[in-house]
Amino acid sequence: MNRELPVADRRRRFLGKTCLVTGGSRGLGLAAAQAFAREGARVVIIARDPDQLKIAAELIGDGTVTVAADLSSVAGIKAAISEVAAQVDRVDAAYINAGHAGMKRLDDIDEATWDRVFDTNVKGSFFLMQALRPLLAPGGAVVFCGSAAGRRASAGTARTEPARPRWST
Numbered sequence: 001m002n003r004e005l006p007v008a009d010r011r012r013r014f015l016g017k018t019c020l021v022t023g024g025s026r027g028l029g030l031a032a033a034q035a036f037a038r039e040g041a042r043v044v045i046i047a048r049d050p051d052q053l054k055i056a057a058e059l060i061g062d063g064t065v066t067v068a069a070d071l072s073s074v075a076g077i078k079a080a081i082s083e084v085a086a087q088v089d090r091v092d093a094a095y096i097n098a099g100h101a102g103m104k105r106l107d108d109i110d111e112a113t114w115d116r117v118f119d120t121n122v123k124g125s126f127f128l129m130q131a132l133r134p135l136l137a138p139g140g141a142v143v144f145c146g147s148a149a150g151r152r153a154s155a156g157t158a159r160t161e162p163a164r165p166r167w168s169t
């Protein structure tokens, strides 16, 4: 290992790999996408807002693939994965992160909030994984964003986001 190089250049664990991040246009997903790119990956990000996707792609770096899609419906997911498949031949790692934190006071959680969170975080994550499977490289990895809120309550708040699918080959 060349110790003269900056740390970011020494750890190129994703060189030659393609990494997909849902919700990679801002927040935790953008940070993950930038980390994959720093370690050499070609990055694919999916989110709804095309303007924010463009900003994120500039922050992540050259070669970033952006796909604008709504991942809260199976139709949106299928369209997104078709577009990903048109741009890359495989995905080596996927971070399924798109979602809503869904933290509100108990009495403020209405049906629309519940549906938005569960359609994106739970249904969307599951069907995204299902649609993505044919594109996954052998030995590829899928990581789901979770939440410590599933284990620990916060005073005065109710949280809807901890539920996530699990998958094991």
Ligand SMILES: NC(=O)c1ccc[n+]([C@@H]2O[C@H](COP(=O)([O-])OP(=O)(O)OC[C@H]3O[C@@H](n4cnc5c(N)ncnc54)[C@H](OP(=O)(O)O)[C@@H]3O)[C@@H](O)[C@H]2O)c1
Pocket: 022, 023, 024, 025, 026, 027, 028, 029, 046, 047, 048, 049, 050, 052, 069, 070, 071, 072, 097, 098, 099, 100, 101, 102, 120, 121, 145, 146, 147, 148, 149, 161
């Ligand atoms: N922040 C927290 O305190 C916290 C705590 C525990 C868990 N989490 C989880 O961490 C993940 C990221 O949280 P964050 O705070 O970084 O969120 P954020 O800043 O609000 O970013 C959410 C990302 O998901 C995308 N997204 C949301 N709905 C989508 C949809 N229907 N289809 C496609 N993309 C969608 C957003 O882009 P568009 O809006 O343009 O679609 C954005 O890129 C979430 O899954 C959340 O449940 C967060």
